Amino acid sequence: MKLQQLRYIWEVAHHDLNVSATAQSLYTSQPGISKQIRLLEDELGVEVFSRSGKHLTRITPAGERIIETAGEILRKVDSIKQIAQEFSNERKGTLTLSTTHTQARYALPPIIKRFISSYPDVSLHMHQGTPMQICEMAVDGTADFAIATEALELFSDLVMMPCYKWNRCVIVPKGHPLADIGELTLEALAEHPLVTYVFGFTGRSKLDEAFSNRGLSPKVVFTAADADVIKTYVRLGLGVGIVAHMAVDAVADPDLVVIDASKLFEASVTKIGFRRGTFLRGYMYDFIETFAPHLTREMIDNALQCSNKLELDELFAGVELPVH
DSSP states (O other), X not given: OOXXXXXXXXXXXXXXXXXXXXXXXXXXXXXXXXXXXXXXXXXXXXXXXXXXXXXXXXXXXXXXXXXXXXXXXXXXXXXXXXXXXXXXXXXXXXXXXXXXXXXXXXXXXXXXHHHHHHOTTEEEEEEEOOHHHHHHHHHTTSOSEEEESSSGGGXXXXXXXXXXXXXXXXXXXXXXXXXXXXXOOHHHHHTSOEEEEOTTSTTHHHHHHHHHHTTOOOOEEEEESOHHHHXXXXXXXXXXXXXXXXXXXXXXXXXXXXXEOTTTSOOEEEEEEEETTOOOOHXXXXXHHHHSTTOOHHHHHHHHHOOSHHXXXXXXXXXXXXXX
16 A cells, blocks of 8 residues: 555545546646556455446445545645654745635735745645635645634534634615614614625624524525625615625725624634644744734643633633734
């Protein structure tokens, strides 16, 4: 059994069983990958993939287990490389983030600018996706860190640490009936068509809970994952926008009236998560602390010792989070 063979089955499984696409991504030949997979299957005595002619059709039950273990082995190998790199050149390497549009567009730019200035030889990569996709990327090793508000609790393989609190605001065009409202209420909001985040994005669950708890059924006419898209459709008069407060800027959005809605909705907490057992290089600790100053190296190491969410919650119970 060769490490290269484990890499091939892992990559094929994560390229939708497309051997040609896998070969392209690994800069090798399609026949070479197919041959090595067959050699591995012959050695193991089981098929990892089912086939129809020359095409792979699905992963077998045995293959599911084998690929899962192969992923763990490959992550351990990557950790060994990280350890070696840390001692050979502690300021050079790669860092891959997975996050949402709101974080990438509004929260992370000054953090990334500062980080790149401090670590010019670290190659920084960013993937955007749904909260579920973001977490899955951290779990399977595609990304080092997941930064999101939703879905992190669903992944027990991730060490999750709170970064900051944030809340929402309502945005309307000038002249809208809500623009001059004295005190904004959920009932007043529910009378208008709403434009907001897709469910599962950027604290959307807190919004839905607030209306549900008051027995209200708001009319959500348009949803998007991107706050800038939501603002565009508010400007077109499609409805009243509800977005993260950090996504609105008085200079960039002078045509919109911004109404604070923090009294209507429970604050959300953005967290950063990484897979348990991840070897954190020095610059990774520094990135986390730059993003969330209360997450010092000592605090992160304490979080790594926690075995479950309850212990993590207890660790951070007394920490006062900044508000964005």
